[in-house]
Amino acid sequence: MPVLPAILPLLIATHGYSYLAAGLLVTAYNITSSFTQPLVGWLSDAKGFSVNISISLLVSAGFIALMGITQNYYLIMLLAIIAALGHACFHPTALSLVNRLCISENRGRITSYFVVGGNFGYAIGPVLTGLLVFWLGLPGLLFLIFPALFMVLALRYLLPGGIAGACQSHTRLGSTGGNDQSKKPFVILMIVSVLRAWAVFAAITFLPMFLVTRGYDLMTAGIIMTLMLLAGVAGQVMGGQISDRIGRKEFMIIGLAGAVPFFYLFFATTGIIAIIAILLFGFFLWSTFAVAVAMSHELLPQNVGLASGMMLGLAIGFGGLGVAVNGMIADHYSLAAALGTIPVPIIAAMLIMFVLPYPWKSLSQRAVR
Numbered sequence: 001m002p003v004l005p006a007i008l009p010l011l012i013a014t015h016g017y018s019y020l021a022a023g024l025l026v027t028a029y030n031i032t033s034s035f036t037q038p039l040v041g042w043l044s045d046a047k048g049f050s051v052n053i054s055i056s057l058l059v060s061a062g063f064i065a066l067m068g069i070t071q072n073y074y075l076i077m078l079l080a081i082i083a084a085l086g087h088a089c090f091h092p093t094a095l096s097l098v099n100r101l102c103i104s105e106n107r108g109r110i111t112s113y114f115v116v117g118g119n120f121g122y123a124i125g126p127v128l129t130g131l132l133v134f135w136l137g138l139p140g141l142l143f144l145i146f147p148a149l150f151m152v153l154a155l156r157y158l159l160p161g162g163i164a165g166a167c168q169s170h171t172r173l174g175s176t177g178g179n180d181q182s183k184k185p186f187v188i189l190m191i192v193s194v195l196r197a198w199a200v201f202a203a204i205t206f207l208p209m210f211l212v213t214r215g216y217d218l219m220t221a222g223i224i225m226t227l228m229l230l231a232g233v234a235g236q237v238m239g240g241q242i243s244d245r246i247g248r249k250e251f252m253i254i255g256l257a258g259a260v261p262f263f264y265l266f267f268a269t270t271g272i273i274a275i276i277a278i279l280l281f282g283f284f285l286w287s288t289f290a291v292a293v294a295m296s297h298e299l300l301p302q303n304v305g306l307a308s309g310m311m312l313g314l315a316i317g318f319g320g321l322g323v324a325v326n327g328m329i330a331d332h333y334s335l336a337a338a339l340g341t342i343p344v345p346i347i348a349a350m351l352i353m354f355v356l357p358y359p360w361k362s363l364s365q366r367a368v369r
Contacts, residue, residue, distance in 0.1 A: 001087060003064050003144065004029055004080060006126040010133055011076075021073065025080050030317065032084035037313025041092035044305030051089040053097070054155040059086030061148030068133075068141030088313065095308035099297045105244055107297065108251075112240025112290035119233050119286075123226065185357045186299045186307065190315055192356070193292050195349035196256070197319020199285065202326045202342050203228075207278070210339055214270070224275060231279040232286025239287030240294070247361025248295045249353060255291070256350035258284035260343045267340065285346065295358065 008022045043049035063083035070076050095114065102110045132140035204225070211221035235255070243251040262284065265277040296307040322345065330338035 001033075001060075002122050002125040003129045003141070004067075006129045007067070007133060007138070007141070010138060014138060015071070015073065017073065025077060028077055029080045029084045030320070032081050033087045034313045034317025034320075036085060036088035037091055037309035038306060039309070040089050041303075041305035041307070041309030041313075044092050044096060045303045050093045050096075050305075053090055053094050054152040054159075056086045056089040056093070057155070058148055058152050059083070060090065061086075061144055065141050065143075065145045065148075068138040088309075091312045092305040092309045095293070095297075095312070096304050099304045099308075102294075102297075104298070107294045108240035108243035108248060108291055109237075110240075111294040111297070112236045115290040115293060116233050116236050119229070119236065123229055123233075183300075186296060186310075188352060188356045189292060189295055189299060189358075190310060192252070192349045192352050193311055193315035194318045194322075195345040195352075196285070196288060196292070197316045198322030198325075198345045199259075199342050199349075201320045201323045202338075203281075203285075205323050206326060206330065206335060206339050206342075210335055213335065224278065227275075228278055228282035229286075231282040235283035235285075235287030236290045240290045243291045243294070247359075248291050248298075249356060249358045249360060251291055252288050252295070253350055253353050255284050255288040256346055256353065259346055260350075263343050263346075267336075299358070 005026055008026070011017055011025070012019070012022050040049075040051075060083045063079045063086065067076050067079050070079060095111075098111060098114045099107075129141070129144070132143055136143075207228075208218075208221045208225055211224060212218060216224070239251060239255055259281050262277045262281040266274050266281060269277060293308070293311050296311045297304050300307040326338040326341065329341060
């Protein structure tokens with residue numbers, strides 16, 4: 001997924017694309033992926049449609065790799081769109097499998113493992129791509145097909161009967177214990193997820209530039225951002241496990257609330273304290289992602305594919321659009337002002353969580369006692 005943004009400078013230098021033309025490649029990929037995932041999820045739930053996860057992986061990686069030997073701009077655009085369709089087919093099907101392998105007591109933990117896998121891929125993708133194109137130029141992208149082929153073989157070995165075969169013996173374990181299909185709680189959770197995604201993308205977009213204005217060089221700023229993302233990975237694993245114990249609604253509120261003071265501490269301090277603060281900000285904010293996905297599966301137990309597509313596609317897509325608001329604030333006021341408003345959607349998401357119709361696990365346990 002992050003390969004295309006990483007190669008944009010080389011596409012511009014090699015093929016002479018304008019910034020607009022290069023940016024449209026990423027836009028086409030993101031729009032196709034974000035807005036197709038809910039459709040794929042709905043087809044999976046309503047019509048039984050699914051693409052084997054090994055096939056979707058191969059399609060996504062293969063068409064990205066072909067960009068390395070393609071010259072025509074419109075053909076590269078087509079390759080990006082097809083790769084995005086492979087990506088869109090992966091999440092609903094894969095998360096449906098994850099859901100069926102879960103029980104209520106471990107859903108947060110198991111879901112966090114799946115999400116963390118994607119985070120690691122997102123982190124190492126630009127690094128691996130950068131090395132390949134540095135050594136071999138754009139044709140080096142062809143080598144990206146090899147890890148994909150390895151995983152296709154691994155998935156065929158691990159899931160010899162396909163998704164249905166792997167899930168057949170876990171039907172009882174995957175039961176959510178309820179058939180309440182009210183959409184209102186899920187819609188509220190989607191709003192929370194959009195606001196959270198807005199804050200995440202705004203932080204990723206503008207924090208490196210702000211660090212540079214504070215005197216850090218680009219490499220150091222990049223390292224700090226990488227450490228923040230790794231702190232977020234740790235937060236997701238811990239968040240999933242803690243939510244299994246204390247309750248998902250409880251942890252969502254704690255995670256969102258915990259991110260805000262550390263973000264402002266980063267603004268108010270410098271040096272090692274500021275760096276520690278931004279790492280803790282990443283830890284708390286990212287810790288809520290896998291928990292929200294697990295909640296969506298429990299809110300729509302009969303439409304897990306649709307819920308997955310909405311959470312990992314539509315919510316992230318709309319959240320990314322919110323970055324434009326921060327950009328306008330930066331243009332009209334300052335970069336610091338744009339960053340200073342990042343906690344606003346986080347606070348709004350936290351407040352909305354209080355009215356989300358979802359059981360309080362910890363309070364219920366205390367009431368029983």
